[in-house]
Amino acid sequence: MNVDLTVNLSSLKMRNPLMLASGVLGNTGAILRRVAEAGAGAVVTKSIGVKPKKGYLNPTIVEVDCGFINAMGLPNPGVSEFIEELKIAKKSGVPVIASVFGSTEKEYAEVAYRMEEAGADAIELNLSCPHAGGLIQFSQDPKRTFDVVRAVKSAVKIPVFAKLTAEVTSIVEIGKAAERAGVDGVTAINTLRGMVIDIEVARPILSNKFGGLSGRAIKPIAIRCVYELYRELSIPIIGVGGILDFRDVVEFMMAGASAVQIGSAIAIKDLNIFREITVDLKRFMEEKGYKCLKDIIGLAHEEG
Ligand code: RRO
Numbered sequence: 001m002n003v004d005l006t007v008n009l010s011s012l013k014m015r016n017p018l019m020l021a022s023g024v025l026g027n028t029g030a031i032l033r034r035v036a037e038a039g040a041g042a043v044v045t046k047s048i049g050v051k052p053k054k055g056y057l058n059p060t061i062v063e064v065d066c067g068f069i070n071a072m073g074l075p076n077p078g079v080s081e082f083i084e085e086l087k088i089a090k091k092s093g094v095p096v097i098a099s100v101f102g103s104t105e106k107e108y109a110e111v112a113y114r115m116e117e118a119g120a121d122a123i124e125l126n127l128s129c130p131h132a133g134g135l136i137q138f139s140q141d142p143k144r145t146f147d148v149v150r151a152v153k154s155a156v157k158i159p160v161f162a163k164l165t166a167e168v169t170s171i172v173e174i175g176k177a178a179e180r181a182g183v184d185g186v187t188a189i190n191t192l193r194g195m196v197i198d199i200e201v202a203r204p205i206l207s208n209k210f211g212g213l214s215g216r217a218i219k220p221i222a223i224r225c226v227y228e229l230y231r232e233l234s235i236p237i238i239g240v241g242g243i244l245d246f247r248d249v250v251e252f253m254m255a256g257a258s259a260v261q262i263g264s265a266i267a268i269k270d271l272n273i274f275r276e277i278t279v280d281l282k283r284f285m286e287e288k289g290y291k292c293l294k295d296i297i298g299l300a301h302e303e304g
Pocket of ligand 1: 128
């Protein structure tokens with residue numbers, strides 16, 4: 001049987017549902033190309049703002065039980081410089097999604113517009129970094145989510161996705177605000193605010209003290225968010241948080257994700273993870289008699 005792993009996400013055509021998550025290997029065109037060559041269906045850049053930003057001092061990442069805590073602090077060269085990297089990434093042939101951030105909706109719209117001009121295939125709005133630039137406030141308030149999405153949708157023609165936080169009373173309320181503003185899909189979830197203390201010196205390890213928890217530890221929370229969003233929204237959902245193998249991908253899709261993103265697992269395994277998951281996913285679908293990903297998406301919602 002021939003299994004079809006392609007995904008149409010808004011106007012994006014992906015050869016498989018696996019994307020590189022933002023912030024992981026997404027800061028140069030060359031490395032984005034390498035990830036695409038390793039088998040990713042699409043790549044998401046590191047979050048880019050209007051001006052260059054240095055980020056926090058080291059240490060910026062620490063491994064914890066079942067994951068990592070990072071506080072990079074939005075390091076990026078600014079949009080003017082990054083567009084050259086984006087053009088290089090575009091040569092990979094897979095969709096390149098530009099992650100953008102700003103301090104106002106106008107800044108988000110400006111960066112998104114310039115990324116579109118440079119050839120980005122879609123925009124992912126980072127509305128949810130838990131420890132830098134105050135970004136999380138955008139996805140903790142439905143009005144602010146609405147305003148950013150509305151401004152960016154008026155500025156660009158390419159699809160716009162909004163990356164949300166789970167650190168809210170209702171992620172569905174935020175997702176609905178983004179949907180009302182015309183967003184083309186939501187990405188769930190960003191990392192969760194955490195801290196690690198070195199007991200020998202009695203101080204937080206990260207220079208920023210607080211950081212974002214990613215990896216296995218957050219997977220059930222991400223699955224829950226995708227499930228809740230799928231129940232109430234009519235737009236595609238991109239699932240992210242703790243994916244390590246094909247079983248995790250299937251779980252996210254059964255919860256309602258149309259595509260998924262992989263981040264922390266690249267540090268545990270390596271770039272071969274994209275090919276490995278594609279092969280395993282195909283085999284699983286063949287064994288179970290699923291012909292395409294639509295057969296799996298949202299399956300866990302069926303009664304009986
Ligand atoms: O750069 C970071 O420290 C960072 C960002 Br922008 C984000 O969205 N999530 C995260 O865990 N780290």
